[in-house]
């Protein structure tokens with residue numbers, strides 16, 4: 219095959235590796251260019267939703283995820299003072315999906331699993347410390363200019379998929395807009411081995427409060443025995459060292475779950491949080507997927523999942539073009555399908571999740587709690603609600619777009 223039968227992938231996060239495995243399975247060679255020197259293992263995505271498990275099941279990967287992850291059959295919506303408001307039973311989705319649960323598995327482990335599976339395929343390249351700085355296109359392909367430890371190099375391919383995250387260089391080379399907004403506060407993620415399960419919490423919990431809301435969930439952690447992550451809002455103006463001070467982080471966790479003695483806080487991380495969608499996911503041979511195309515707050519655990527769905531959708535279309543000779547017009551369909559649901563579901567739902575968890579109007583908060591209580595008390599309402607938040611409805615909507 220010539221270099222122009224190759225697909226370039228910028229970025230070795232979960233979306234880049236998912237695109238790579240899907241290309242390799244079709245026999246389409248790829249070169250994955252990752253700017254970092256390793257797969258990043260900072261505490262970000264940890265939740266996999268049912269449609270994502272279904273997609274990976276089709277390529278024989280879900281069982282590997284299940285061996286390493288924790289199953290969440292139910293999750294809690296709580297109020298910091300009132301306690302449990304609603305317990306969501308995901309098993310109500312049993313007729314909608316073979317995976318009526320969430321799976322907790324850290325995103326870097328997803329990358330490790332996919333990278334290991336890629337060793338079975340030849341003709342591909344995974345190049346670390348290769349940062350894409352510019353992408354240009356012509357009638358037959360794309361040229362990526364790449365910064366490497368040995369100086370600047372260029373790589374040619376027929377297409378490039380920008381899976382290079384929120385600051386995507388591929389998106390910048392496409393010249394598309396990335397409109398939306400950045401929240402006034404950052405999100406602080408604390409990790410502790412303390413077992414909140416013994417205190418009655420579910421594996422996933424959303425704890426509402428007008429000031430000190432938090433989201434808390436359990437992931438396997440490095441020893442696979444369990445690590446609890448707690449996400450709080452943090453002042454965007456404060457210095458990270460102040461936010462990370464031992465007394466301050468202890469006070470925050472003790473504040474919603476007081477206990478004797480300090481918490482064993484293993485990690486402290488701060489993230490800026492944005493809500494943005496690219497104005498187009500395609501410019502000729504340049505394509506974007508994942509955080510390069512859309513970013514959102516992590517409440518609901520949707521961002522990575524959405525990006526993985528992008529990768530499956532896009533590589534299916536690239537395969538139809540490169541192997542079956544279909545028209546490149548279907549790449550515009552990729553843009554229509556995935557951008558529409560990013561706007562209609564991903565952005566809408568995550569903005570709403572944040573608004574609800576930090577609701578300052580007491581009457582509005584009580585009204586919302588009553589709605590949640592009504593939903594969990596009625597199996598039919600619960601199913602409708604969970605089909606949306608478990609991302610099933612979004613996939614159906616995307617697939618309905620021609």
Ligand SMILES: Cc1cc2nc3c(=O)[nH]c(=O)nc-3n(C[C@H](O)[C@H](O)[C@H](O)COP(=O)(O)OP(=O)(O)OC[C@H]3O[C@@H](n4cnc5c(N)ncnc54)[C@H](O)[C@@H]3O)c2cc1C
Pocket residue numbers: 228229230231232233234251252253254258261262263264265266325348349350351381382383384385386387405407449489507508509510516518519520521522523524525
């Ligand atoms: C606290 C937190 C919790 C979250 N929880 C969840 C969750 O539970 N579920 C969920 O679905 N999502 C969650 N998310 C969102 C999720 O982390 C992202 O959506 C996900 O990382 C996107 O994957 P990606 O592969 O598109 O981008 P990234 O993971 O950002 O990977 C991009 C890669 O590209 C590389 N790169 C960047 N620029 C270049 C360049 N110019 N050239 C080459 N390489 C480059 C980077 O080094 C990186 O490795 C969470 C996010 C945060 C911050």
